[in-house]
Amino acid sequence: MELRIESISKRYQDRWAVRDLTLSLRPGILALLGPNGAGKSSLMRMLATITRPTSGRVLFNGEDTQESPDCVRRVLGYLPQDFAVYPNLSAIEFLEYIAALKGLDSRRARVRIDELLALVNLTHARHQALGGFSGGMRQRVGIAQALLNDPQFLIVDEPTAGLDPEERATFRGLLSDLAADRIIIFSTHICSDVESIASQVAVIREGKLLYHGPRAVFVGEAISLEGAYLSAIAAAKAC
Numbered sequence: 001m002e003l004r005i006e007s008i009s010k011r012y013q014d015r016w017a018v019r020d021l022t023l024s025l026r027p028g029i030l031a032l033l034g035p036n037g038a039g040k041s042s043l044m045r046m047l048a049t050i051t052r053p054t055s056g057r058v059l060f061n062g063e064d065t066q067e068s069p070d071c072v073r074r075v076l077g078y079l080p081q082d083f084a085v086y087p088n089l090s091a092i093e094f095l096e097y098i099a100a101l102k103g104l105d106s107r108r109a110r111v112r113i114d115e116l117l118a119l120v121n122l123t124h125a126r127h128q129a130l131g132g133f134s135g136g137m138r139q140r141v142g143i144a145q146a147l148l149n150d151p152q153f154l155i156v157d158e159p160t161a162g163l164d165p166e167e168r169a170t171f172r173g174l175l176s177d178l179a180a181d182r183i184i185i186f187s188t189h190i191c192s193d194v195e196s197i198a199s200q201v202a203v204i205r206e207g208k209l210l211y212h213g214p215r216a217v218f219v220g221e222a223i224s225l226e227g228a229y230l231s232a233i234a235a236a237k238a239c
Helices: 040-047 091-101 106-119 135-146 165-181 191-197 215-224 231-238
Strands: 003-012 015-025 028-033 055-060 076-079 153-157 183-187 200-205 208-214
Touching: 003 040, 015 040, 015 200, 015 208, 028 040, 028 165, 028 191, 040 153, 040 183, 076 135, 091 106, 091 135, 106 135, 135 153, 135 165, 153 165, 165 183, 165 191, 208 215
Parallel strands: 028 183, 028 200, 076 153, 153 183
Antiparallel strands: 003 015, 003 055, 200 208
16 A cells, blocks of 8 residues: 655645645554644645645555545545534434445444444443534544544544543554554644654645654654754654
8 A cells, every 4th residue: 555645736826835745655654743834734635635736646556536536535534623513413423424425334334333432432422412522522523433434544633632641542552553554644743642653754844845754763863954843843852
């Protein structure tokens, strides 16, 4: 399995969100770091085929995701930073709806939903309306919906925001278990997430890739790199 990003750029009116970014990934966990506004979320939306790049292309197992978006959509799990829910639906109703959108068989979906609600510690709240959930509970629903189809390619934007330390550790353990045969990209500002599970680190700033390589090398040597990383370097070194 391989994800190849070839000279991808995204322009919004007079601003480049992502600029000529090239990256190649195989199964494992990539931590995507960078200051606010660096282009992380724009990159993730293009990889998830939600927005189209201005130039460049993304290949998943050799297939162009612009020409054949289903090549990645059918194996994708995605948790955006601005994850929204239908407040009048219960947790189980919402997950059943997402499962139907993903084309899961209803019997398989019911079993999978039960497993995931237990995993994210929401079994007790399965019939409660999402509008009454706390921010952390909604984030756990978001994690569950991203995992519904047992994705081969998982994109999660700030996945542990709003989770307590125990919940964060559980989710990190889950990602680690999944990483052997899946490509996982996650962005985070929580240093323990990077230290605990990331095998690779990519740093972007102003839409440009500044570093891609092993996490241990980056954490060990980032201080000697160009100071333009700003908060990204500070976050990594704090790990």
